[in-house]
Amino acid sequence: MGPNTEAGCREFGALHCVFPAGNAVIAATEVQEVEDVHWRELGMPESLWVLRVKQFGPLIVSIDSKGNNLFEQKKKVYNERKEEVLEELYQKVRFIK
Helix, strand or coil, X not given: CCHHHHHHHHHXXXXXXXXXXXXXXXXXXXXEEEEEEECHHHCHHHCEEEEEECCCCCCEEEECCCCCEHHHHHXXXXXXXXXXXXXXXXXXXXXXX
């Protein structure tokens, strides 16, 4: 999610949340009912789904109601760490090349 989502969260006081890896299946089991669907013309994955859920989570707030984007803020840190981790990984799998 980028600048348009950040602006939308700021304007409407909304949150953008993501599930940690592997938790989408858990989340799907907590949907009790689909109450409504908006913008169907965008296709199933892009439509806005209104769901009744029970104990929905765990979630990570990726963009807060002020438009702060956790992933964009952390991207520099992740990229700095990535080089070090990749170098270590390459040493362990160099025989594959």
